[in-house]
Amino acid sequence: MFAGIFYSSGIIGQPGKGRLVSPEVHPDCTVTFRFRAPAAGLVELSGEFLRERVPLEKDTSGIWSVTVGPVGPDLYPYSFVVDGTGVADPNNPHLFPNEGFQRSLVDIPGDPPLIHAMKDVLHGTVSYRYYRSGSLDLIRPLVIYTPPGYRDDGSTEYPVLYLVHGMTDTEETWFKVGRVNRILDNLIAEGKAEPMIIVMPYANPFPALLKKNRDTDVNLLRTDHFTSEMLREIIPFMEANYRVLGDPGHRAIAGFSLGGRQCLAAGLGHPEVFGWVFAFAPAIFDREMEGNFKNLYAVPEVLNANLKILSVSCGKDDGLIRSARALMNEFEERGIQYDSFITEGGHTWMNCRLFISEAAQKLFK
Amino acid sequence: MFAGIFYSSGIIGQPGKGRLVSPEVHPDCTVTFRFRAPAAGLVELSGEFLRERVPLEKDTSGIWSVTVGPVGPDLYPYSFVVDGTGVADPNNPHLFPNEGFQRSLVDIPGDPPLIHAMKDVLHGTVSYRYYRSGSLDLIRPLVIYTPPGYRDDGSTEYPVLYLVHGMTDTEETWFKVGRVNRILDNLIAEGKAEPMIIVMPYANPFPALLKKNRDTDVNLLRTDHFTSEMLREIIPFMEANYRVLGDPGHRAIAGFSLGGRQCLAAGLGHPEVFGWVFAFAPAIFDREMEGNFKNLYAVPEVLNANLKILSVSCGKDDGLIRSARALMNEFEERGIQYDSFITEGGHTWMNCRLFISEAAQKLFK
Structure with a gap:
């Protein structure tokens, strides 16, 4: 009945x-x-x-x-x-x-449980926030991880990682598929990662801009909207609303695939803002440092002096591994210091979880 | 390429x-x-x-x-x-x-925009939290709306509404389909609702209990797990972690469908805890106050003295309208004071948004 x-x-x-x-x-x-x-x-x-x-x-x-x-x-x-x-x-x-x-x-499930498993540890919070972007004239979403014990008005200030999704993903993908909250909860509980705030923006403004007839050049390789949004809107929103440390040594950027491209453009273009840059299987193509990105990157001396870590991660079977290796070759030719983390597997979110787990253990140390 | x-x-x-x-x-x-x-x-x-x-x-x-x-x-x-x-x-x-x-x-979209539209007002936060339920021996999710301006350690304490989903829904449904955050943001901005915290639990423990072989009596009409979870786990978690007012006059419960049934059991069984009870198209059947619910409800005098509002909402085309009317008849026969909000339409989330919009304008006033 x-x-x-x-x-x-x-x-x-x-x-x-x-x-x-x-x-x-x-x-x-x-x-x-x-x-x-x-x-x-x-x-x-x-x-x-x-x-x-x-x-x-x-x-x-x-x-x-x-x-x-x-x-x-x-x-x-x-x-x-x-x-x-x-x-x-x-x-x-x-x-x-x-x-x-x-x-x-x-x-x-793994035995023992994998690093992204829900374990009986202290849990952080994943918050859905909305902010008005003056640059885009849009209300935009942000998903924000705050670690266990975080208080809006607490005395502790935290380092912050800006973490960008891949092409066609959304601001929810690092949470629901990347399980970045569980990974950080577990690494923090094990003493392997510093407590940090992780900010996951929605990096694709084109659907909303098209709807408003405010942009017609839908070229996903453009990084200008993203960099401007980060510097002019998202970082100021975070610094006004969260207990975040405001120096480059405590501000990192990472991203996967198209988000890796965006993170390289914003991070290597602005070492005065980001002290840590982790590109996960970045969608950047052969010798773009000489082409599209020529005027975006700071000079090697500035990068070496300012960046704590510049890192490139990629799976060996990823269609972008050749470009990742070309990028690292360019770094070497130019004398730019970098780390790499090369795994098995392809252009997958299984690898994304490995990449963020590895990065989280290096960040802010 | x-x-x-x-x-x-x-x-x-x-x-x-x-x-x-x-x-x-x-x-x-x-x-x-x-x-x-x-x-x-x-x-x-x-x-x-x-x-x-x-x-x-x-x-x-x-x-x-x-x-x-x-x-x-x-x-x-x-x-x-x-x-x-x-x-x-x-x-x-x-x-x-x-x-x-x-x-x-x-x-x-409506013109003017409907109450659940994303408008350019101050926006609250929707947080995904996890707590350990000692009663269920499970880690359980909670989705929590905090209003614009809420601070963990602020001087303002807020009234709190516990809001329960329907059968087969999850803790996300009131957020993603009910759009309760946008409705509250808009009503608060218009001065029509008091700023409040809204807590959305995951009210179905059976999948996890079955998996653990900890319960075999999967009878969704049972309300015992839910009431126990509310009183022993969720309310204490909220009072330990959020700036919530702790008296029944500032604590409400509402729910849709099976969640309406659960909210009636918890709310009418515990007027010392909940001062406001809103049942939205509750899954309660003819004359259950005399049957299954006989020993669950407080006596009419206690309900009348303690409840600020007891309300039943239902659509005229809802399969449960007959039961809703029977429930209201029982309230009348027993001298229990109640409100009702009867709309057009059926057992739908379009109606849920009407129900919560109406309730939010009455709550805590």
């Missing part, structure tokens, strides 16, 4: 059909995926734990399923491809915040 | 295919929905702005589309039904947080 009332009033999306368990992670780390589609001709699983798509099999009730693995412990994006059309798993509430695709997340 | 690298590295879900614009809200409030599915036989639109599903039409490139409306201004859930299988709109990043279905959200 109870379910009937809710079904008939339309609050349940699939009237008369129970929810499937999908994904189901078994104790041996094999995983079963299920999808109800009686009329489909082919349902495939596309997952970042697979080398290629795997077909599901349909039972007589129209439920498709497949069991794969064992899958190594991590948090992976996946989707179903239904007769060629990619969709998220309708039975899984854990979704990847993104404007370019829709994928679900499956969490394979 | 840029896009090519990202596509080939697998970061884009639909390689080689551009993103579709869906939904596209036109100036006349008609809306075009699009879905790419060359192999599908039938794609329908299911939306809470429609009386029944509407079929889309396929063009020669395999893209299905339909234009509907004009649609009245509001924020509506919708999904596509592809050969009978419901899926969210893969081109729309705005999703309805829910464990029982997956739907997308389309926002039809």
Whole structure:
């Protein structure tokens, strides 16, 4: 009767059909995926734990399923491809915040738990804030991690990391997929990272600017909007509203992919602002220091004198590894000091979590 | 070249295919929905702005589309039904947080803007917190709205509303679908609501308890876990960590649907704790005050003396309107004072936003 009332009033999306368990992670780390589609001709699983798509099999009730693995412990994006059309798993509430695709997340727990696991430690806070950007004439979101014990009016001031998402990601992706709050909570609890504030802006102003007819040059390689927004809006907002330390030695910038490009432009262009620059698989192309970025970067002597760490991270199988190596070659040719952190794997958020875990252990020390 | 690298590295879900614009809200409030599915036989639109599903039409490139409306201004859930299988709109990043279905959200702006619109006013903060529940032996999430100007250590203490989601919703639903932060920001800016803190717990412990083999009686009509969690865990967490006023006159509880049931059990069972009880389309059935709830409610004299407002809200087309009227009849028979707020419409989140907007203007006055 109870379910009937809710079904008939339309609050349940699939009237008369129970929810499937999908994904189901078994104790041996094999995983079963299920999808109800009686009329489909082919349902495939596309997952970042697979080398290629795997077909599901349909039972007589129209439920498709497949069991794969064992899958190594991590948090992976996946989707179903239904007769060629990619969709998220309708039975899984854990979704990847993104404007370019829709994928679900499956969490394979590790033993011992991975650094992004929810552990019984002190937990920081993730806050959704809104600020008015005078530069863009838009109200913009910010997602902000404050560490355990942070108080608005406390006597402690904290270093701050500005952390930028990738192309088509949103201000939520480092939280919901990067799990940066859990990683920092755990590293701080283990004494491996300094307590810090992490600010995650929404770095893509184009959809809102287009809607307002305020910009028509949608060139994602542009970094001008981002750098201006950081310097003129976001840093002042943070310094007015949070207990943040205001010197470059306590101000870092990092970003993934397109966000890595943006962080290089803002960070290497403004060593008087950022003392730490971590580019994670940055979307920067061969010899751009000589081209697009020529007038953006400070001179090597200034960078070497001001930057505590300039670091480039990338996976060996990432399509951008060649560009990352070219960038590091340019740094060497120019005598710019840098670190690198090269991992296995590709252009993935599994690697992003490694990159931020490594960076967090070096920052502000 | 840029896009090519990202596509080939697998970061884009639909390689080689551009993103579709869906939904596209036109100036006349008609809306075009699009879905790419060359192999599908039938794609329908299911939306809470429609009386029944509407079929889309396929063009020669395999893209299905339909234009509907004009649609009245509001924020509506919708999904596509592809050969009978419901899926969210893969081109729309705005999703309805829910464990029982997956739907997308389309926002039809009003002129003047509706009370849940993002306006250029002072904005509060929405924080994601985690606490350890000793009662449940689980780490649990809380989503907390603090009003503009709130400071952890400020001299101002605030009244607090505990606000509970419906069946299969999550702690995010009142934020992402109910838009309670925007509603409160706007009402506070207009001087129509008192500044208050709003606490949104995750009211369904069963998935985690089942996983831990700590409970097998998954009966959603039970209210014991919820009431215990509120009194023993959530209120103490809030009073230890936020500037909240600690008397019943400044402590309210409200909830939608199953959350309305939970709020009636906790609120009417504990008038020494909650001075304000707002049940929004509560999932309570005929004459439960005589049955399941008999020993839960305080006596009428105590309720009348302690409650500032007891209120029942419901839509006239809601499947639960008959039960809501039966509940109000019972209140009358027993001499329990109550308010009611009966709207058009059904068991929807469009109505939830009306309910919370009305309640917020009465609370703590």
